[in-house]
Amino acid sequence: MTNQLVVQISFAIYALLIVGGGLWAVLDKSLIRALVGLILTLFGVAGMYLLMAAPLIALMQLLIYVGAVVVLIFFAIMLTRAPAGGEECDKPDVRQLILALLGALAPAAALGFAIHKYAKAAREVASEIAPAVLGKVFLEPYVLAFELISVVLFVAMAGAVLLGFERRRAK
Amino acid sequence: MSDMVLFQLTALALLAIGLFGMLSRRSLVGMLICVELMLNGAGLSIVSASQFSGTGEALGQAAALLVMGLAAAEATLVLVIILVVAKRFGNAESSAVSILKG
Numbered sequence: 001m002t003n004q005l006v007v008q009i010s011f012a013i014y015a016l017l018i019v020g021g022g023l024w025a026v027l028d029k030s031l032i033r034a035l036v037g038l039i040l041t042l043f044g045v046a047g048m049y050l051l052m053a054a055p056l057i058a059l060m061q062l063l064i065y066v067g068a069v070v071v072l073i074f075f076a077i078m079l080t081r082a083p084a085g086g087e088e089c090d091k092p093d094v095r096q097l098i099l100a101l102l103g104a105l106a107p108a109a110a111l112g113f114a115i116h117k118y119a120k121a122a123r124e125v126a127s128e129i130a131p132a133v134l135g136k137v138f139l140e141p142y143v144l145a146f147e148l149i150s151v152v153l154f155v156a157m158a159g160a161v162l163l164g165f166e167r168r169r170a171k
Numbered sequence: 172m173s174d175m176v177l178f179q180l181t182a183l184a185l186l187a188i189g190l191f192g193m194l195s196r197r198s199l200v201g202m203l204i205c206v207e208l209m210l211n212g213a214g215l216s217i218v219s220a221s222q223f224s225g226t227g228e229a230l231g232q233a234a235a236l237l238v239m240g241l242a243a244a245e246a247t248l249v250l251v252i253i254l255v256v257a258k259r260f261g262n263a264e265s266s267a268v269s270i271l272k273g
Contacts, residue, residue: 026192080257100194108187126222137229149240156244160251
């Protein structure tokens with residue numbers, strides 16, 4: 001069936017984007033290029049949301065992550081005046097790299113085993129839900145979580161402004 | 172392998188890559204990038220679990236949106252923390268803030 005083939009090919013492309021972009025984001029010496037790797041990963045994840053029949057989440061992923069978070073990180077890089085070659089120019093510590101690899105692989109192996117053993121999909125085809133259903137979830141049973149997330153966002157923004165001002169006053 | 176396992180494995184790869192970067196990066200901005208990678212993995216895992224298991228797709232998608240909101244709030248705060256650290260210590264590396272005053 002050609003439809004299935006298209007899905008498989010696009011899944012492979014998105015997975016490649018995610019893993020390749022992630023490795024790029026983690027391994028590149030220059031932070032700006034690492035950020036480009038992160039953007040690739042974000043686009044790959046958005047594509048996966050599309051494949052899972054969740055187009056609204058894919059759109060939000062692009063809006064929030066690529067539109068806002070990446071710009072924030074770019075500002076962080078810009079305002080901390082990273083040296084042109086990046087801050088990670090000195091020789092990498094091989095022992096630290098090996099330990100980091102071990103530390104990353106240990107939980108991944110445990111979780112991978114759990115997925116392999118226990119993850120059973122109840123169905124093979126994901127169904128798309130209307131945005132109105134999602135809106136009802138946010139406004140009826142989970143209205144507290146919805147309001148709390150806006151409070152958290154407000155507190156984060158207010159705290160950011162406060163810290164920024166304090167920095168200037170201390171000068 | 173079912174579709175869900177493939178999606179979960181991709182999310183797991185994101186988690187592993189992010190953890191590795193978190194442990195090996197030296198600059199705070201690099202660590203922030205790795206946190207975003209891991210949070211993306213979490214969102215992907217939540218949405219795929221809810222989309223393929225038939226237990227409330229709307230709930231899973233709402234949870235993913237909440238994760239995104241938390242990630243945005245966290246990125247804002249970490250940005251300012253990095254700015255303060257860069258201002259006080261001269262550079263934004265994790266080794267610069269490893270000494271406690273006591």
